[in-house]
Amino acid sequence: MALFERMSSFYHNQFKHFARRVQKLPVFCKLVLSAVLLFYISLIVLAIVFRPARIAQFLYDLAQRISSHPAGWILLVLMITAVSCPPMIGHTFMLEICGFAYGIRGFWVAAAGSLFGSAFVLVVLRYMFSERVREWSSKNKRWQALETVINAKGLPLIVLIRWSSFPPWPYSNMLFSSIQAVSLFQFMLATICIFPRFLLYVFVGSRLASLSDGKQRHEMDTQTKVINSLFVVGGLSIGVLAGYIVYTLMEREMRGVSPEVEQLAEEAIEEADEGAPLLDNFSSDSVRV
Structure with missing residues (x-):
């Protein structure tokens, strides 16, 4: 019960932090965010109008067409690569589609696409933003603090940040792209270390596939449907729990330096959700040191 309360408090605090960030955004950014929110609300309304079962069947049929094509896995790898680039979203969804298309074997496609x-x-x-990053980081105390902490803690902290749900996948890629102290080898090794998380998403997708196809669903007995549904709910619950645990471990791993540096480093990770330093303009609160 105490763990559930801590998790509820954690995600509640994350939501409040997001709300504060939104309030500080310029009017144009708020309009863009409102348009994106409206888009997703429209998708939900369409899902209700056209019924979730029909949409699930469409996704299943699409996934089967992909898997039946010899180059289908290449298409999925390219799509995963696309959603790995900020500010794109949908990495988790694409891993589940790998499960839709290839079952548990889709893990290899998901792993290859995510790594590439x-x-x-x-x-x-x-290559494109190296000069901008150097100029930006030289003025930003938060980023300097994050680099200091990563230099001090090394690969274990890099792995924990990769495991964490915050920042999301494309912004995590962007975050490490902007930290010169992180080598390509360390980055790839840390990515390989989170393959179990990818396997979980692919597994959830494979269970959802059997429930999405009308023919398979009608042939299942009630017990099989319940078991598959429990697998899906259990997999998603494990993902949420793992996200909380890893974020807690990441915060703990960042300790051991001065409190000021630790606080600034945590703020830098939160700042990565906004696209800094590669996607945003130079922050107005950047400070020369």
């Missing part, structure tokens, strides 16, 4: 996509983002963003 993250490496692509790191190399391209460092």
Whole structure:
């Protein structure tokens, strides 16, 4: 019960933090965010109008067409690469689609796409924005503090940040692209360390696939449907629990330096959700040191 209360408090605090961030955004950014929110609300309304079962069947049929094509896995790898680039979203969804298309074997497609996509983002963003990053980080105390902590803690902290749900996948790629202290080898190794999380999402997708296909669903007995549904709910619950545990471990791992540096480093990770330093303009609160 205490764990549930701590998790509720954690996600509640994350929501309040997001709300505060939104309030500080310029009017144009608020309009863009409102448009995105309206888009997702429209998707939910369409899902209700056209019924979730029909949408699930459409996704299942689409996934089967992909898996039946010899180059289907290449298409999925390219799509995973695309959603690995900030500010795109949908990485978890694409991993579940791998489960839709190939069952548990889709893990290899999900792993290859995620590994290639993250490496692509790191190399391209460092090549394109290296000068901007150096100029930006030299003025930003938060980013300097984060680099200090990562230099001190090394690979274990990098792995925990990769495991954490905050920042989301594409912004995590962007975050490490902007930290020169993180080598490509360390970044790839940390990405490989989170393959179990990818396997969980693919497994959830494979269970959802059997429930999404009308023919398979009608042939299932009630017990099988309940078991598959429990697998899906259990998998999602494990993902939420793991996200909380890993974030807590990440905060604990960041300790051991001065409190001021630790606080600034945590703020830098939160700042990554906004696209700094590669996607935003130079922050108005950046401070020369």
